[in-house]
Amino acid sequence: MVKWGLSATILAPTQDILRFAAHHIELGAHRLYIYLDDDNQDAFNHLKKHPKVRVQTCDATYWKQQGGRPVKHQVRQTKNATHAYNRRPEVDWLIHMDADEFLVPDQSVSERLVALDTKQQHARVRPMEVLGGSDNAFKAYLPPGSNRAKIVRATYPTFGAYVKGGFLSHVAGKLFVRTGLPDIQVRIHNAFQSGQMLANAVELPEIELAHCHAKSWEAWRATYAYRLEKGSYRADLKPAMTPEKGGMTLHEMFKHLEATEGEDGLRAFYDEVIGDSPDMRARLQAHGLLREVDLNLDALMAKHFPNGAV
Missing domain, CATH: 3.90.550 (Spore Coat Polysaccharide Biosynthesis Protein SpsA; Chain A)
Known part of the structure; x- marks a missing residue:
């Protein structure tokens, strides 16, 4: 073997x-x-x-x-x-x-x-x-294809444009x-x-x-600043959608969210894109993604x- x-x-x-x-x-x-x-x-x-x-x-x-x-x-x-x-x-x-x-x-x-x-x-x-x-x-x-962007937008209506394939x-x-x-x-x-x-x-x-x-809101918030500067949300990574189509990198989106809505904005992002809930599971299940x-x-x-x- x-x-x-x-x-x-x-x-x-x-x-x-x-x-x-x-x-x-x-x-x-x-x-x-x-x-x-x-x-x-x-x-x-x-x-x-x-x-x-x-x-x-x-x-x-x-x-x-x-x-x-x-x-x-x-x-x-x-x-x-x-x-x-x-x-x-x-x-x-x-x-x-x-x-x-x-x-x-x-x-x-x-x-x-x-x-x-x-x-x-x-x-x-x-x-x-x-x-x-x-x-x-x-x-x-969610593999690339003609339906990926549509499914992601439907699953994450506020932040779907900024998360590639729905993944953070x-x-x-x-x-x-x-x-x-x-x-x-x-x-x-x-x-x-x-x-x-x-x-x-x-x-x-x-x-x-x-x-x-x-793994949780607390765990995500504890690593957020490091990831924003040096990790998976850093400034040099590409956006999910090109700027010509209205896209921003995760780094730009998070910076904007902090500046305009502060901690409440970050929590809203977490709840829609990351956090477990009956609503999240239903949205994923609707597209066979759970x-x-x-x-x-x-x-x-x-x-x-x-x-x-x-």
Whole structure:
């Protein structure tokens, strides 16, 4: 059977790290290459004991060996993902993920990968985004097409023009890359070979990527300022709709919302686009976009890291 694994650069509480690891070990990951973005000795000790995990603390010594610590976390992710890919292969396929992302297959991940053509170099999984305040409800990925904009506007009548595919975070998903290819650089959503982006990735609709981007109003508000300046709402990202058609980037939209409506405006955005409610579920259900998945993370953490629970 084909072996697969993942790499992740993580700055998170220990239990979140262990939940992420346990979920993917349960799915059959043969190897997890986890790079701790700070000196989390507690997480390191738990992970180090598991035979499926290779854990690295990204301290000053590590970054000196890598030519220096990048300031931007996105660049650190890229360098670590590439480092994991270029080490001695222990898996046939490798995917780079974040700690708030969880693969959700409708069959074995290995079975889906082994079914790919032997010449296929990479395969893409698309995200579904959690509804804030829910443990099990997600909005599904809406593929590009003539109806996407219409559906998004109907589902999010006030803010739909500013959220690509109805998602607050990425719609690009993440990429499985076959190991053993020369001169590969792994980036957050794509991979490059000899400086050229790998094209024509096959889609894996049987595997969804549950993205827990905003677990609650409090969690979203706590990360909002960072994401606005340095993360997924930063100024250099493209808008969902071109400015000629009235579009704004998320960064511009949020800045405008803050200036005109303040905290009430941000809460209104959260309630319409992110937060779980009967109305939100009904809007998603009307277009076949509601997914309900029990990740069962605490139970899996207790199973694979029995000493990690509080």
